[in-house]
Amino acid sequence: MLNTANLSLEQAPPISIPLRFFLTAPLFGIAAALMMIWYGPEVMTSRWSPQTLALTHLLTLGFLALVMTGALLQILPVLAGIAVPRVVLVGNLVHPLLTVGTLGLVAGFLLGSTAWLKLAVVALGAGFAIYILAAAVALWRVELPNNTVAGMRMALLALAVTVLLGLSLGAGFAGWDTLIYPALYTNVHLTWGMLGWVMLLLIGVSFQVVPMFQVTPEYPKWIRSWLPRLLLVGLAIWTMLYVAAVNKPELASWSLVWLTIILVGYIAFAVITLRLQQQRRRKITDVTLMFWRIGITTIPISFLIWGIGRLFPTAMEQVDLDLLLGVCMIFGVAIPLLNGMLYKIVPFLSWFHLQNRQLATMCMTVQIPNMKQFLPDRSSKRQFWVYLLALVVTLLSVFAPALLVRPAGVLLALSFVLLGHNLLQVALRYREVSGELSEAVADGQEG
Amino acid sequence: MEHYLDVSMLEPCEPMEQTLAAIEHLPQGDYLKVIHRREPHLIYPMLERAGFAWLTEPGGPSEFQVYIWHRDDQIAKAAVASRSN
Numbered sequence: 031m032l033n034t035a036n037l038s039l040e041q042a043p044p045i046s047i048p049l050r051f052f053l054t055a056p057l058f059g060i061a062a063a064l065m066m067i068w069y070g071p072e073v074m075t076s077r078w079s080p081q082t083l084a085l086t087h088l089l090t091l092g093f094l095a096l097v098m099t100g101a102l103l104q105i106l107p108v109l110a111g112i113a114v115p116r117v118v119l120v121g122n123l124v125h126p127l128l129t130v131g132t133l134g135l136v137a138g139f140l141l142g143s144t145a146w147l148k149l150a151v152v153a154l155g156a157g158f159a160i161y162i163l164a165a166a167v168a169l170w171r172v173e174l175p176n177n178t179v180a181g182m183r184m185a186l187l188a189l190a191v192t193v194l195l196g197l198s199l200g201a202g203f204a205g206w207d208t209l210i211y212p213a214l215y216t217n218v219h220l221t222w223g224m225l226g227w228v229m230l231l232l233i234g235v236s237f238q239v240v241p242m243f244q245v246t247p248e249y250p251k252w253i254r255s256w257l258p259r260l261l262l263v264g265l266a267i268w269t270m271l272y273v274a275a276v277n278k279p280e281l282a283s284w285s286l287v288w289l290t291i292i293l294v295g296y297i298a299f300a301v302i303t304l305r306l307q308q309q310r311r312r313k314i315t316d317v318t319l320m321f322w323r324i325g326i327t328t329i330p331i332s333f334l335i336w337g338i339g340r341l342f343p344t345a346m347e348q349v350d351l352d353l354l355l356g357v358c359m360i361f362g363v364a365i366p367l368l369n370g371m372l373y374k375i376v377p378f379l380s381w382f383h384l385q386n387r388q389l390a391t392m393c394m395t396v397q398i399p400n401m402k403q404f405l406p407d408r409s410s411k412r413q414f415w416v417y418l419l420a421l422v423v424t425l426l427s428v429f430a431p432a433l434l435v436r437p438a439g440v441l442l443a444l445s446f447v448l449l450g451h452n453l454l455q456v457a458l459r460y461r462e463v464s465g466e467l468s469e470a471v472a473d474g475q476e477g
Numbered sequence: 478m479e480h481y482l483d484v485s486m487l488e489p490c491e492p493m494e495q496t497l498a499a500i501e502h503l504p505q506g507d508y509l510k511v512i513h514r515r516e517p518h519l520i521y522p523m524l525e526r527a528g529f530a531w532l533t534e535p536g537g538p539s540e541f542q543v544y545i546w547h548r549d550d551q552i553a554k555a556a557v558a559s560r561s562n
Binding site: 108242243244245311312316374378381382385386389390392394400401 | 486487488489490491493494497501514515519523526527
């Protein structure tokens with residue numbers, strides 16, 4: 031529940047803070063798609079190639095992290111009733127640091143340059159340190175945390191683990207540190223990133239936004255109270271088993287069994303969400319729901335593919351299963367969920383800020399567009415269909431990289447261009463109406 | 478006179494949009510009764526700024542009734558008070 035005791039409109043950051051994160055993110059998506067077109071099958075043949083690592087981080091840091099960090103700065107005051115301390119300063123520092131750090135990391139991978147990697151480690155380390163500290167202060171100040179705040183706390187802890195492991199690996203690649211078991215710690219890093227930070231934040235936020243935006247019944251109480259905590263503890267136990275298996279190989283099968291148990295928890299979340307969406311009381315399908323259905327459905331599908339591959343290794347020996355799982359999780363789960371959310375957040379923020387200014391100035395002569403006028407359905411739905419086609423071709427490209435990686439890249443580029451264009455249109459409309467409001471207020475004062 | 482608005486089947490921010498549109502032409506002496514699925518915390522500061530007062534009552538397991546009137550409108554205020562008593 032929202033906490034109005036602490037909620038004030040002034041606690042929300044100026045719209046320019048979240049918007050700069052949201053408008054930069056599609057550019058990284060376009061860059062990733064261009065990499066697929068430029069390098070072709072090289073990016074889909076092994077998860078360890080520098081091109082694949084660069085592509086992965088363009089998407090995970092450049093798109094996912096920018097959208098998630100920007101959104102959290104904005105929605106914490108609304109969902110938790112508490113502001114991020116010094117939010118403007120935090121936004122002003124974190125955005126350029128993450129942007130430069132991501133570019134440095136990609137350049138470091140592609141050019142094999144330790145100088146770029148060093149720059150990336152410093153910039154990403156500083157950016158994430160500031161962000162995690164600021165978000166932690168806000169989240170742990172909440173005296174009576176609801177389930178969403180509890181989920182966000184778990185997600186933030188997972189982000190801290192992901193970042194620490196990533197920085198340690200980056201420092202190793204940059205020549206600052208000795209790389210010990212890079213493959214092992216890369217697996218732990220990406221597991222905490224995807225199953226921890228991305229999925230736990232998704233679960234925590236879903237407890238609020240699915241019933242609220244999709245007009246469904248509430249999630250069962252036991253899921254809301256226990257699932258994020260259990261999953262975080264589960265991930266910690268898996269990590270200990272997985273790392274310990276280096277010296278005690280008999281633990282390897284236990285870590286696999288344990289990971290399977292954790293995945294059942296995520297599948298349960300996905301199945302319950304899909305059931306809630308079936309029970310929604312409002313039958314009009316909007317574009318955010320379409321993106322969410324794809325993202326949520328892909329969760330069990332990804333884990334089933336992974337499970338089948340583990341149980342019957344010969345069935346998919348031509349395919350790098352981990353790569354397929356990564357493609358499913360990034361392109362099929364995380365990207366559509368955030369893409370759908372952006373189509374709610376950006377028009378809402380634009381409407382909300384303008385509406386507040388209008389009420390504050392009592393200048394009723396200017397008509398504030400509603401959310402649908404900020405972003406017409408046809409524009410967002412057109413991007414959805416392009417995205418869906420891009421997803422299908424990208425998934426197939428894991429099986430036939432030589433044939434399909436470049437077409438997948440073209441479709442993904444188009445999808446991100448349309449997303450960026452749609453968000454930019456909203457921002458420009460915001461600026462236009464904001465200018466009209468300022469003029470009307472000035473005219474009123476002169477009159 | 479009571480004006481009635483049911484936004485319980487709408488998704489954010491349509492309830493806010495429709496409520497603000499409805500109170501824009503609310504005559505003196507009248508109040509607006511809005512049926513919500515959740516308590517609409519975000520609209521309260523907006524009502525405050527726009528010069529309105531409100532009273533929120535839980536109306537059921539998943540329903541809230543919000544009564545809104547012009548802050549300086551004593552007739553509407555009395556009508557809401559007698560309505561909710």
